[in-house]
Amino acid sequence: MASITLNINNASHTIDVDPQMPLLWAIRDFVGLKGTKYGCGMSQCGACTVLLDGNPIRSCSYPVSAAAGKKIATIEGLSEKTDHPVQQAWIELQVPQCGYCQSGQIMSAVALLKKNPSPTDAQIDAAMQGNLCRCGTYPRIKTAIHRAAEIQKSQKA
Amino acid sequence: MHTRQSTISRRNFIRLTGITGAGFMIGLSVAEGQGIEEVVNMSGVGESFGLTPFIIIEKSGAITIFNTKPEIGQGTFQSIPSLIAEELNLTLDMVTIKQTGGEKEFGPDQFVGGSSSVRTTYTKYRTVGAAAREMLVTAAAKMWEVPVAECTVENGKVHHLASERSAKFSELAEAASKLEVPKSPKLKDPKDFILLGKSIPRPDVPLKSSGKAVFGIDIDVPGMVYASVERCPVFGGRLVSFDDAATKKVKGVQQVISCERLFGKYRTEGVAVIADNYWAAVQGRKALKVKWDFQGKENFNSAGYAQQLRELAKTEGVVDKSIGDFDKAFAEAPNKVEAFYETPVVSHSPIEPMNCVAHWKEGNKVEIWTSTQVPGRIMGSFPKEFGIKEEDLKVNVLFNGGGFGRRLYPDYVHEAVYLSKKISKPVKLIWSREDDTQQGPFRPMTFSAMKGALGTDGKLTAFQHKVIAPSLNAARDDKYDKTKTDGTMTEGISEQAYRIPNMKNLYVWADIHIPICAWRAVTSTTLAFSHECFIDELAVKAKKDPMDFRINMLDAKSDTMRVLRKLREVSNWDKPLQKGWGRGVAQWEFFAGLAANVVEVSQNGEGVKIEKVYSVIDLGTVVNPDTVVGQVQGAVVMAITAAIKNGITFENGRTAQSNFHNNPALRINEVPPIEVFVLAEGGDKIKGVGEPGLPPLAPALCNAIFAATGKRIRTLPFNINKI
Numbered sequence: 001m002a003s004i005t006l007n008i009n010n011a012s013h014t015i016d017v018d019p020q021m022p023l024l025w026a027i028r029d030f031v032g033l034k035g036t037k038y039g040c041g042m043s044q045c046g047a048c049t050v051l052l053d054g055n056p057i058r059s060c061s062y063p064v065s066a067a068a069g070k071k072i073a074t075i076e077g078l079s080e081k082t083d084h085p086v087q088q089a090w091i092e093l094q095v096p097q098c099g100y101c102q103s104g105q106i107m108s109a110v111a112l113l114k115k116n117p118s119p120t121d122a123q124i125d126a127a128m129q130g131n132l133c134r135c136g137t138y139p140r141i142k143t144a145i146h147r148a149a150e151i152q153k154s155q156k157a
Numbered sequence: 158m159h160t161r162q163s164t165i166s167r168r169n170f171i172r173l174t175g176i177t178g179a180g181f182m183i184g185l186s187v188a189e190g191q192g193i194e195e196v197v198n199m200s201g202v203g204e205s206f207g208l209t210p211f212i213i214i215e216k217s218g219a220i221t222i223f224n225t226k227p228e229i230g231q232g233t234f235q236s237i238p239s240l241i242a243e244e245l246n247l248t249l250d251m252v253t254i255k256q257t258g259g260e261k262e263f264g265p266d267q268f269v270g271g272s273s274s275v276r277t278t279y280t281k282y283r284t285v286g287a288a289a290r291e292m293l294v295t296a297a298a299k300m301w302e303v304p305v306a307e308c309t310v311e312n313g314k315v316h317h318l319a320s321e322r323s324a325k326f327s328e329l330a331e332a333a334s335k336l337e338v339p340k341s342p343k344l345k346d347p348k349d350f351i352l353l354g355k356s357i358p359r360p361d362v363p364l365k366s367s368g369k370a371v372f373g374i375d376i377d378v379p380g381m382v383y384a385s386v387e388r389c390p391v392f393g394g395r396l397v398s399f400d401d402a403a404t405k406k407v408k409g410v411q412q413v414i415s416c417e418r419l420f421g422k423y424r425t426e427g428v429a430v431i432a433d434n435y436w437a438a439v440q441g442r443k444a445l446k447v448k449w450d451f452q453g454k455e456n457f458n459s460a461g462y463a464q465q466l467r468e469l470a471k472t473e474g475v476v477d478k479s480i481g482d483f484d485k486a487f488a489e490a491p492n493k494v495e496a497f498y499e500t501p502v503v504s505h506s507p508i509e510p511m512n513c514v515a516h517w518k519e520g521n522k523v524e525i526w527t528s529t530q531v532p533g534r535i536m537g538s539f540p541k542e543f544g545i546k547e548e549d550l551k552v553n554v555l556f557n558g559g560g561f562g563r564r565l566y567p568d569y570v571h572e573a574v575y576l577s578k579k580i581s582k583p584v585k586l587i588w589s590r591e592d593d594t595q596q597g598p599f600r601p602m603t604f605s606a607m608k609g610a611l612g613t614d615g616k617l618t619a620f621q622h623k624v625i626a627p628s629l630n631a632a633r634d635d636k637y638d639k640t641k642t643d644g645t646m647t648e649g650i651s652e653q654a655y656r657i658p659n660m661k662n663l664y665v666w667a668d669i670h671i672p673i674c675a676w677r678a679v680t681s682t683t684l685a686f687s688h689e690c691f692i693d694e695l696a697v698k699a700k701k702d703p704m705d706f707r708i709n710m711l712d713a714k715s716d717t718m719r720v721l722r723k724l725r726e727v728s729n730w731d732k733p734l735q736k737g738w739g740r741g742v743a744q745w746e747f748f749a750g751l752a753a754n755v756v757e758v759s760q761n762g763e764g765v766k767i768e769k770v771y772s773v774i775d776l777g778t779v780v781n782p783d784t785v786v787g788q789v790q791g792a793v794v795m796a797i798t799a800a801i802k803n804g805i806t807f808e809n810g811r812t813a814q815s816n817f818h819n820n821p822a823l824r825i826n827e828v829p830p831i832e833v834f835v836l837a838e839g840g841d842k843i844k845g846v847g848e849p850g851l852p853p854l855a856p857a858l859c860n861a862i863f864a865a866t867g868k869r870i871r872t873l874p875f876n877i878n879k880i
Contacts, residue, residue: 001408017436018408018409018436018437018440021436022436025434025435025436029383029434029435029436030434032377033368034368034371034375035367035368035369036368037372037374037508037509037558038374038510038587039508039509039510039590040590040816040817041589041590041591041816042590042816042817042818044590044816044817044818045508045590045817047508074368075367075368076367076368078367079367082363082366082367087363087366087367090362090366091358091362091363091366094358094359094362094783094784094787095362095366096230096361096362096365096366097230097231097232097787097788097791098228098229098230098507098508098509098556098557098558098559098560099230099361099362099364099365099366099370099372099556099558100372100507100508100509100556100558100559101508101558102365102366103368106366124825125825125826126826128825128826129824129825129826131825132508132817132822132824133508133794133825134506134507134508134559134561134795134822135230135559135791135794136790136791136792136793136794136795136823136828137787137790137791138794138823138824138825138828139790139828139830139831140787140790141825142825
């Protein structure tokens with residue numbers, strides 16, 4: 001056991017955990033933020049995607065100790081009113097079905113648009129390949145990322 | 158996240174009538190508390206009035222509509238409450254939607270499966286809403302002493318325009334709740350619909366775009382412990398003993414106990430590690446040493462079983478349906494075609510793995526929080542199974558992180574209740590992805606022996622589809638009658654609209670000891686492949702265009718004709734494709750509904766690329782067209798996975814795959830454009846949405862591959878990169 005301080009969505013949380021425990025379980029069961037999901041435990045499905053210093057990582061396979069001192073962003077920190085451009089696009093296009101994978105999808109999309117404000121279909125494919133959706137919402141995810149890019153641009157204009 | 162026991166006390170309901178068959182109830186009730194806020198967003202505690210158990214109107218003005226159909230991604234959180242709200246002229250932002258948990262007064266509809274939610278409740282729930290509307294209007298008319306016919310309903314109020322009076326539903330609810338329930342309330346004219354037939358945004362979408370939607374796995378209750386269960390890796394094995402010395406040294410592990418799983422006719426034993434947190438339970442489980450008796454089942458493997466099915470194909474089987482004289486017609490026909498088709502076992506793999514929180518409380522009261530498709534079945538079977546009173550069981554249904562048929566089976570709920578009873582604490586049981594992938598239940602394989610004969614004019618004169626497969630009914634029940642066909646295993650093969658003068662369809666039962674169950678679109682997912690690919694083979698033999706060949710076998714007025722004509726038009730079927738491309742068509746009608754697909758492929762190195770999918774679904778009536786488009790696209794994606802990805806195989810009695818790396822699902826870069834066309838042209842029969850897009854995909858794809866490459870695929874899955 002070790003005392004570890006995590007910075008999640010700009011708030012500090014100190015927890016006493018096995019340092020080898022994946023960040024996912026620290027976020028869910030120790031900090032109590034349930035928006036980040038468990039899907040596979042081996043970086044195959046992306047349901048657990050969070051941003052670590054702005055980069056998407058699979059928190060199910062990332063030791064909590066390695067996240068100490070870094071800025072962690074989860075779905076809960078994206079916006080107060082569910083109005084981040086990606087969330088707006090997700091709602092406009094009615095992307096989610098069961099919705100379980102969507103926190104991870106959204107976090108991957110946020111990271112993509114930060115680096116590449118106007119991604120092509122191929123770039124979306126490359127960035128989003130790590131996120132499975134068993135309901136098959138992929139066509140809408142792709143459309144929604146293009147739409148989010150437009151919203152993002154119009155907000156900056 | 159916290160939860161409080163919900164919600165409405167129903168002891169004050171005063172009268173029960175049966176006008177809708179849904180357990181229609183009216184009376185006074187008092188809301189005692191709130192449900193799970195994020196799910197139901199229920200506000201206000203205080204005096205309230207129930208207009209039928211489905212509608213609660215509080216004095217504060219808050220209106221709650223109860224949804225009997227768990228949301229598994231198919232849109233029932235919007236579609237079902239809309240049926241009730243429509244008749245009250247309420248929009249969904251004016252109401253709180255609450256999921257029911259199998260309570261008797263909400264009737265027998267508390268499950269989701271078979272694409273049945275809307276098609277079986279469309280009129281029933283509209284009638285519930287219309288009855289409530291008439292009662293509110295009657296109460297207002299009485300109060301104002303005006304004719305009922307002069308009153309209108311809008312914005313949660315009853316209006317009398319002539320005298321410019323209006324009253325809120327909440328002001329009328331008490332008087333309304335004392336009225337007779339109208340026996341046959343008048344339903345709205347569809348031309349006045351404000352919700353039905355329109356692409357209304359789903360109220361769960363913002364919750365699912367912000368991490369606020371609460372799934373079963375997200376529930377925490379005070380004092381809760383976590384469980385991870387080691388089950389026998391070999392199907393059919395038995396627990397002998399376990400050594401938990403190393404497990405108990407893992408920090409956070411509390412205890413190790415045996416655990417029971419009940420699936421269909423199988424009752425098996427595993428070993429549960431109970432811990433302070435899930436990670437500790439998983440670490441403890443890794444340190445566990447368990448001795449199993451494999452019961453000789455360790456020699457079972459897929460290759461051997463497939464050979465067994467091929468041998469069984471030589472037996473006659475039992476008749477599913479016989480028309481004319483197939484044997485004679487086939488024997489005498491000038492042109493015959495025979496083919497053998499094989500399909501794999503597949504997993505459901507919803508991204509939310511199986512999980513359940515159960516709390517066995519003092520006095521043998523039990524509360525369950527879970528993602529399930531079947532709250533009604535849990536309420537119906539658990540009291541007897543666990544020896545408790547029905548009124549002492551409370552089931553809280555959360556958003557399901559995918560169902561696809563897997564959550565029709567509450568084996569994981571049984572496990573959690575069993576564990577909580579044993580340790581007298583609330584238990585959160587989580588299956589790992591490996592548990593989910595390896596322990597089943599699975600969709601079974603079907604093998605198909607096909608025979609067809611053509612007359613000299615190229616018309617199909619004799620047809621036979623013989624299914625060789627394990628039985629879903631036998632998996633459920635030892636008393637399964639092997640002398641009869643299992644209709645769930647011959648699903649749809651005798652129901653296609655093709656007019657064929659001589660047809661004899663057969664079923665050969667194959668025993669299996671591995672848990673099998675329904676999967677999205679059930680056995681149609683494999684039988685449509687063999688059936689509709691074989692129809693294509695016959696069209697080729699007859700030298701006919703595959704679309705023409707099918708259409709020429711249909712009644713002009715059949716639904717299938719309507720679907721194929723639409724598909725022919727929207728897919729540009731009659732326009733030639735570029736060189737190296739091919740297109741294929743397939744349709745499928747079964748209990749859940751009717752859809753047809755055209756797939757276009759292009760040659761791509763040694764394989765093919767799926768360029769485009771066109772899908773037409775026939776509904777009769779549609780509640781939310783946008784939801785239907787999403788459902789059909791999703792069904793197509795799932796069908797492509799089942800056609801071209803590994804599937805599940807067994808080696809040494811065990812599942813060979815374990816997680817998404819070796820049991821892959823389609824990823825975003827593999828998805829072709831999917832164009833969906835919704836036919837909602839009226840008619841008495843309302844058809845299902847969630848499943849019908851799936852069965853015709855694999856055959857349309859394989860027929861397209863034949864058109865592009867000349868290679869006929871008769872075995873699923875296949876490697877799309879090397880045909």
